[in-house]
Amino acid sequence: MGTIEKMFSALGTVNRITARFGESQREAAREALDSAERYIDGMDDRLSVFKPESEISLINSNAGLRDTLVSRDTYDLLRLSVEYGELTGGVFDITTKPLTQPESAGAKVNYRDLVLDDNMLSVRLRSRGQGIHLGGIAKGYAVDRVAGILERHGITSAEINLGGTVRNIGRTGRVGIRNPFEPGKIAASFDSVDEAVVTSGLYERGHHIFDPLSGKPAVSDLASVTVVGRDGAAADVAATACMILGSMRGSRLLSLLGLEGVFILGDGGIFATKDIRARVNQCRQ
Numbered sequence: 481m482g483t484i485e486k487m488f489s490a491l492g493t494v495n496r497i498t499a500r501f502g503e504s505q506r507e508a509a510r511e512a513l514d515s516a517e518r519y520i521d522g523m524d525d526r527l528s529v530f531k532p533e534s535e536i537s538l539i540n541s542n543a544g545l546r547d548t549l550v551s552r553d554t555y556d557l558l559r560l561s562v563e564y565g566e567l568t569g570g571v572f573d574i575t576t577k578p579l580t581q582p583e584s585a586g587a588k589v590n591y592r593d594l595v596l597d598d599n600m601l602s603v604r605l606r607s608r609g610q611g612i613h614l615g616g617i618a619k620g621y622a623v624d625r626v627a628g629i630l631e632r633h634g635i636t637s638a639e640i641n642l643g644g645t646v647r648n649i650g651r652t653g654r655v656g657i658r659n660p661f662e663p664g665k666i667a668a669s670f671d672s673v674d675e676a677v678v679t680s681g682l683y684e685r686g687h688h689i690f691d692p693l694s695g696k697p698a699v700s701d702l703a704s705v706t707v708v709g710r711d712g713a714a715a716d717v718a719a720t721a722c723m724i725l726g727s728m729r730g731s732r733l734l735s736l737l738g739l740e741g742v743f744i745l746g747d748g749g750i751f752a753t754k755d756i757r758a759r760v761n762q763c764r765q
Contacts (some may be wrong), residue, residue, distance in 0.1 A: 481637075482506060486513040490524040491618055493643025499630060500651070512633035514628045520642070523622055526554050529577065529613050536612060540577065543609035547597065555601045557614065557621055558594065561654040564617070564717045565591035570735065571721045573692035577611030589692050619645040620716025623676055646677045647712060660703040660744055668742060668750055670759040680705055680719035681744070685696075691724045696763035700726035705745050708756055709739035727751070 484506075485498045497516055501509040526535045535550045542548050550558070561568045561574045570591065578588045594607040605612070617640045625646055630638050637650040646655060652673040660666035680689065681704025689698040705722040707715040714737050722730030727743045731753060732740045740756035752760045 482596075484509050484510070486512060488517055488521075490517075490520045491622065491642065492528075492615070493519060493619070495643060496507070497626065497630075498639045499635045501635060505634060508633050509635055512630050512635050515633065516629050516640075519625060519719045520622055523553070523618065524553060524763070527557075527614050527618055536614065537601050539540055539605060540611040541737070543605035543610045545555065545604040547595075547600070547601050547604045549600065552601060554742075555596070555603070556742075557617070558603060558612075559596055559598075560621070560713060561614065561617055562591055562722055563594065564592060564714070568717070568721045569722050570693055571691070571733075572616060572717045574612045575605070575610055575615055576615045576690050576692050577610060579695055581689045585694050589695065591692075616720040617716050619643060619715055620676060620678055620714070622710035623647045623712040642652045644679060645712065645716065646656065646672070647675065648673050650674065655706075655735075657706050657742060657744070658703070667744055668760050668762045670742070670761065672708065675708055678707050678708075678712070678719040679713040680723050689720060689723050698724040700724060700730075701746050702727055702730070702743055703732060704744045704749075706742040707734065708741065711737075711739075714725060715739055 483499050483500050487496045497513055499513060505570045528534045529536055532539060533552045539548045548552045564572045571589045572590060575589050588610045591697050593610060595604040622644050622730045623640050623645050626640050627649055639653055640647045652671045654669055655664040655672050655677050659665040691698045702723055705719055709715045718734055718737055720740050721733055734753055740753045742752045742760055744750050750762055
């Protein structure tokens with residue numbers, strides 16, 4: 481069994497994809513990783529708010545003025561984001577970009593102001609000053625798409641790590657959850673295979689998650705949450721939403737979405753949802 485790895489920067493992070501293959505699959509594995517990198521680079525070109533010509537930047541600059549035509553992949557991701565806005569009661573909202581500005585404008589945050597035309601694949605924000613960013617779903621969405629690319633190339637054993645959003649394919653991998661109070665240490669670990677794992681927490685960036693409903697940085701009883709499930713986009717969304725909702729309401733959201741989670745509370749306590757509990761090993765430092 482051979483191994484090939486590709487590491488590159490995109491989506492605001494460092495990405496590492498490792499594929500394992502039989503001798504006859506060497507060329508297929510190389511092509512698979514090249515295809516995966518091209519896809520993620522393409523996502524970055526389409527979605528980055530730091531690239532003036534990206535589709536998302538054009539939607540934001542055209543807010544309140546005109547429709548913007550986008551690619552099918554971007555459109556599908558935006559449609560999915562709106563659906564998760566509904567499912568979470570607005571706790572997940574991709575229109576929070578105005579809240580990151582020096583003078584935030586909570587009234588401009590409303591995912592329902594994203595007007596989507598399924599026939600034209602066009603997108604419009606209703607009002608000037610509104611803006612979207614996809615940091616709470618893009619990597620989870622990407623990890624699912626990359627898994628599909630690898631599988632179409634015949635790769636049945638791989639690890640995808642998109643800046644900490646992880647998916648192991650066909651082989652069990654040990655996932656460590658960093659201690660949010662001592663980031664150089666591991667608070668808990670568990671084995672994972674054929675599922676996405678997404679962690680959201682305070683860590684080095686502090687209170688970087690905004691509550692769309694209040695327009696202020698999120699405050700809950702959680703220091704971090706790690707969400708586990710078959711659907712990477714759902715796990716990514718839920719990780720952000722749980723940090724806003726807190727442990728009790730977050731647990732209910734995970735149940736609604738068919739996901740599992742490991743919560744680290746602000747007081748250092750750790751608990752896990754029912755179906756993953758037996759897999760979690762707490763690390764005593």
